Amino acid sequence: MKSTVFWTEEFPRPADLSTSELPETIDVAIIGSGYTGLNAAIALRKAGASVAVLEQATIGWGASSRNGGMALTGLKEEMPVVFKRYGAEMGRAFWQWSLDSVAHVEQTVAAEGIACEFARTGHVTLAFKPSHYARFAEEVRWFHEMLAYDDLWVMDKSELRSEIGADVYHGGLGDRNSAALHPARYVFGLAQAATRHGALLVEHAVVKRIAQARLGFLVATSKGILNAREVLVATNGYTTNVVAPLRQGIFPVGSYIITTAPLSVSLQQELSRAGACFSTARTSSITSASRPMAGCCLADATISPPRST
Numbered sequence: 007m008k009s010t011v012f013w014t015e016e017f018p019r020p021a022d023l024s025t026s027e028l029p030e031t032i033d034v035a036i037i038g039s040g041y042t043g044l045n046a047a048i049a050l051r052k053a054g055a056s057v058a059v060l061e062q063a064t065i066g067w068g069a070s071s072r073n074g075g076m077a078l079t080g081l082k083e084e085m086p087v088v089f090k091r092y093g094a095e096m097g098r099a100f101w102q103w104s105l106d107s108v109a110h111v112e113q114t115v116a117a118e119g120i121a122c123e124f125a126r127t128g129h130v131t132l133a134f135k136p137s138h139y140a141r142f143a144e145e146v147r148w149f150h151e152m153l154a155y156d157d158l159w160v161m162d163k164s165e166l167r168s169e170i171g172a173d174v175y176h177g178g179l180g181d182r183n184s185a186a187l188h189p190a191r192y193v194f195g196l197a198q199a200a201t202r203h204g205a206l207l208v209e210h211a212v213v214k215r216i217a218q219a220r221l222g223f224l225v226a227t228s229k230g231i232l233n234a235r236e237v238l239v240a241t242n243g244y245t246t247n248v249v250a251p252l253r254q255g256i257f258p259v260g261s262y263i264i265t266t267a268p269l270s271v272s273l274q275q276e277l278s279r280a281g282a283c284f285s286t287a288r289t290s291s292i293t294s295a296s297r298p299m300a301g302c303c304l305a306d307a308t309i310s311p312p313r314s315t
């Protein structure tokens with residue numbers, strides 16, 4: 007058994023990725039070189055700002071090169087719960103942003119020519135218990151009535167066999183608009199696009215402190231000090247106390263991708279002809295997904311933090 011990152015082993019950081027020394031001044035300093043930092047770098051360059059992306063490790067080192075590669079519609083929380091918590095107007099906005107985010111990835115990949123295997127493969131929620139299956143029809147109705155969204159459909163056990171090649175589930179809820187991609191190819195493709203647009207990528211630059219200055223900020227890094235008019239913090243779960251208020255609410259969560267040995271093409275076809283993403287509708291915090299891609303099948307397990315008693 008190996009415990010290394012599958013995606014970057016298969017597609018390592020391109021050797022010809024153009025990186026820079028730390029500049030002295032810049033319009034916008036972006037801390038973190040994942041999807042957030044790199045997409046922001048491209049947008050800011052298009053708007054005419056000079057941009058330096060500061061990464062403490064190597065470009066794309068964080069979650070963006072080590073995730074499940076599923077670009078799904080919706081939020082982690084179920085939409086009826088989002089509606090209850092934030093109201094119908096915000097709920098609709100959240101839903102639309104989730105659709106827009108998948109479309110944004112699709113458009114960026116096409117516009118920048120990023121070969122990351124992006125495809126609208128669809129996603130199927132699998133009923134682990136009969137009671138999960140019983141809820142699916144109601145969910146389809148809810149999405150139609152509350153969001154005018156008609157791209158969900160229910161599969162019974164017999165229909166599901168042709169989707170996932172297994173009889174263990176009690177049915178499925180399909181979504182046509184979800185997509186899948188190769189995470190490392192996407193993040194390195196974004197990095198190359200950002201440099202083409204003129205962003206500077208600075209690796210091994212740990213940001214240690216940000217101080218307000220007369221015309222913006224002084225950003226103290228392990229490579230020296232940078233004067234920036236604006237700072238964008240895109241550090242995700244790796245956020246430290248550099249901006250103390252952002253550290254609040256961040257707690258450790260174990261999240262893992264497990265890959266099988268390469269699968270034969272015929273087994274891939276049996277598991278999913280479309281290469282769809284799957285997750286179970288279990289109410290516990292363990293989710294699983296499988297998707298034949300590059301001869302492999304993925305499983306992603308998310309484990310909640312321990313609750314204090």
Ligand SMILES: Cc1cc2nc3c(=O)[nH]c(=O)nc-3n(C[C@H](O)[C@H](O)[C@H](O)COP(=O)(O)OP(=O)(O)OC[C@H]3O[C@@H](n4cnc5c(N)ncnc54)[C@H](O)[C@@H]3O)c2cc1C
Pocket residue numbers: 037038039040041042043060061062063066067068069070071072073074075076077078211212213214240241242243244245246248261262263306
């Ligand atoms: C196992 C796993 C599976 C996942 N599966 C999915 C999935 O299937 N679909 C999905 O949509 N999402 C998934 N996610 C979530 C997704 O990967 C993240 O939401 C996304 O990559 C976040 O991108 P980001 O740019 O915000 O952060 P990251 O890619 O994590 O980048 C943050 C970067 O900031 C850098 N950094 C931090 N502090 C500093 C500092 N002080 N100085 C300089 N640099 C710093 C880090 O080194 C890091 O490279 C998964 C995540 C994990 C861990």
